[in-house]
Amino acid sequence: MEYKCVDAGSRRCPCVLMEAGQCYMCTMSRTGKCGCGAEWEGACPYTEYVFNGLKTDGLLRPFRARVSEIVCYSEQLKVVRLAVPAGFAQRCRVPGSYVLVESLGCIIRGYKGLYHTDYTNYVRTDGAKQGGRIAILGGAGPMGIGSVELALGYAGVKQVIVTDLSQERLDFAAQKCSPEKAAQLGIDLRYVNTSGVEDPTKLLLEISEGGFDDVFVMVPVAALFTMAEAICREDGCINFFAGPTVHDLPGSLNLYRVHYDGIHVVGTAGSIPEDMTDIIKLIEEKKINPGALVSHILGLNAVSDTLFAMEKPSGAKKVCYNELDLPLIAIADLPELGKTDPMYKVLAQIVERNDGLWCGEAEEYLLAHAPRL
Numbered sequence: 001m002e003y004k005c006v007d008a009g010s011r012r013c014p015c016v017l018m019e020a021g022q023c024y025m026c027t028m029s030r031t032g033k034c035g036c037g038a039e040w041e042g043a044c045p046y047t048e049y050v051f052n053g054l055k056t057d058g059l060l061r062p063f064r065a066r067v068s069e070i071v072c073y074s075e076q077l078k079v080v081r082l083a084v085p086a087g088f089a090q091r092c093r094v095p096g097s098y099v100l101v102e103s104l105g106c107i108i109r110g111y112k113g114l115y116h117t118d119y120t121n122y123v124r125t126d127g128a129k130q131g132g133r134i135a136i137l138g139g140a141g142p143m144g145i146g147s148v149e150l151a152l153g154y155a156g157v158k159q160v161i162v163t164d165l166s167q168e169r170l171d172f173a174a175q176k177c178s179p180e181k182a183a184q185l186g187i188d189l190r191y192v193n194t195s196g197v198e199d200p201t202k203l204l205l206e207i208s209e210g211g212f213d214d215v216f217v218m219v220p221v222a223a224l225f226t227m228a229e230a231i232c233r234e235d236g237c238i239n240f241f242a243g244p245t246v247h248d249l250p251g252s253l254n255l256y257r258v259h260y261d262g263i264h265v266v267g268t269a270g271s272i273p274e275d276m277t278d279i280i281k282l283i284e285e286k287k288i289n290p291g292a293l294v295s296h297i298l299g300l301n302a303v304s305d306t307l308f309a310m311e312k313p314s315g316a317k318k319v320c321y322n323e324l325d326l327p328l329i330a331i332a333d334l335p336e337l338g339k340t341d342p343m344y345k346v347l348a349q350i351v352e353r354n355d356g357l358w359c360g361e362a363e364e365y366l367l368a369h370a371p372r373l
Contacts, residue, residue: 217239
């Protein structure tokens with residue numbers, strides 16, 4: 001597998017991935033053996049790393065900048081303008097290695113946190129149960145969509161059930177990760193609205209033919225956690241993935257099932273460099289598509305309005321292109337915008353060819369043709 005990093009040879013190289021032994025391009029950092037060979041050209045990041053005392057601290061040296069202006073939009077949002085050297089300002093306009101892997105890295109860490117036990121010999125196996133069934137409760141948001149992507153392209157399960165209380169959100173998620181796409185992979189993917197269901201636990205048990213092997217809880221609600229335990233089959237694993245905003249959130253669990261059915265609970269948060277590497281491999285192998293998480297694009301001037309609009313969340317991930325002069329634009333609105341703007345018309349055509357998802361080709365066209373700040 002060949003890796004390319006846009007920061008290689010720049011002032012941002014080497015980075016913390018070198019310290020972690022996870023540099024995408026340097027086999028010396030990962031294996032202790034240099035694999036560059038005769039085709040190597042340019043600066044060697046590992047050499048810089050060694051000469052800096054096996055650390056990356058200090059390679060990018062801090063400096064003091066004068067605050068020239070502070071604009072206060074609200075108690076929650078302030079914009080600080082700094083007076084910096086012209087060279088630094090120019091470098092800040094150049095995109096670095098910004099990729100949609102951080103959130104997916106957190107999700108794959110959640111999958112790695114799942115485990116199952118063979119009770120004939122008490123051997124534990126990490127990950128979702130192969131060929132098993134998984135439920136993603138409250139999973140029609142951005143992280144839920146990412147969980148579905150990884151369920152289809154990584155986890156090795158045969159059934160994925162996603163629940164939510166909003167049909168609009170479920171429809172949006174189904175557009176990003178469709179049951180038809182899952183069926184081509186031999187996976188049964190369903191989106192279930194439980195808002196009007198008298199007994200959602202009974203319904204989910206029927207759909208799963210007796211229960212799920214793994215359950216993600218994507219919303220920090222105690223009742224959802226209790227439901228997760230009730231829909232688990234023996235040796236079922238629950239990942240309470242949602243991060244509560246309060247420090248005291250009690251929930252109930254049937255301790256009889258913990259003892260006799262082997263139901264177990266984990267909680268994962270964040271990721272490590274290894275997870276980022278795994279996500280990039282999955283993207284390169286086209287097993288997952290990070291474009292499924294993107295619902296909007298915007299430029300730097302639209303950030304404040306976008307933040308304020310989050311009081312009523314809509315869509316999924318919103319990608320900001322700092323150097324562009326763009327309003328907040330929904331990917332779904334590109335065809336309509338294209339009726340009056342040729343740039344959006346081309347973007348809509350590119351997205352349509354990519355199954356309605358934002359992609360590298362669309363990004364390249366946008367960066368080449370959109371107005372700049």
